[in-house]
Amino acid sequence: MARANFLSAIANLGKKRIRTESDSTRQKEYRERNQEAIKKQRHLHYLDNRDEVLKRRREYREKNRAALNKKLKEYQTNNKIACLTYYSRSDNPACAFPGCTINDIDMLTIDHVDGNGSKHRRTIHGGNKGGHGTYLWLIKNKLPDGFQVLCFNHNFKKHILSGRAE
Numbered sequence: 001m002a003r004a005n006f007l008s009a010i011a012n013l014g015k016k017r018i019r020t021e022s023d024s025t026r027q028k029e030y031r032e033r034n035q036e037a038i039k040k041q042r043h044l045h046y047l048d049n050r051d052e053v054l055k056r057r058r059e060y061r062e063k064n065r066a067a068l069n070k071k072l073k074e075y076q077t078n079n080k081i082a083c084l085t086y087y088s089r090s091d092n093p094a095c096a097f098p099g100c101t102i103n104d105i106d107m108l109t110i111d112h113v114d115g116n117g118s119k120h121r122r123t124i125h126g127g128n129k130g131g132h133g134t135y136l137w138l139i140k141n142k143l144p145d146g147f148q149v150l151c152f153n154h155n156f157k158k159h160i161l162s163g164r165a166e
């Protein structure tokens with residue numbers, strides 16, 4: 001091999017360094033050890049390059065919109081399934097209303113057992129959005145007691161019954 005070729009082969013070897021398992025472990029440990037410093041550095045970079053950072057972030061979101069939406073949806077669905085499973089006390093979440101066999105997760109919701117659901121939602125989000133916010137709230141609060149799974153019809157029926165009782 002000619003000397004020039006040999007030298008360029010050596011140079012390329014250096015460039016083609018393959019990331020090993022221990023490299024990524026080391027990087028991960030470094031990131032964990034320096035979490036605060038990295039966060040601060042990132043924020044300073046953001047302050048100095050705000051427009052550029054926002055532009056790149058926007059471009060990234062636009063370019064990856066479908067994938068990001070899919071990921072968000074999966075995240076929300078996983079949170080919902082986790083809550084429904086926990087509050088159903090079953091791997092096959094189902095409505096807790098006696099005799100009801102609804103187990104389609106699209107038709108199930110979390111119900112505040114002895115409470116006014118919409119009042120509770122207002123206190124946990126400051127709004128009455130329901131939906132995913134409720135699941136996040138439950139998870140962040142370590143799945144507190146006092147909730148059950150109902151289908152939407154029986155959730156509605158419960159409000160009718162409690163209205164009659166008043």
Ligand SMILES: [Zn+2]
Pocket residue numbers: 095096097100101102150151152153154
């Ligand atoms: Zn039901």
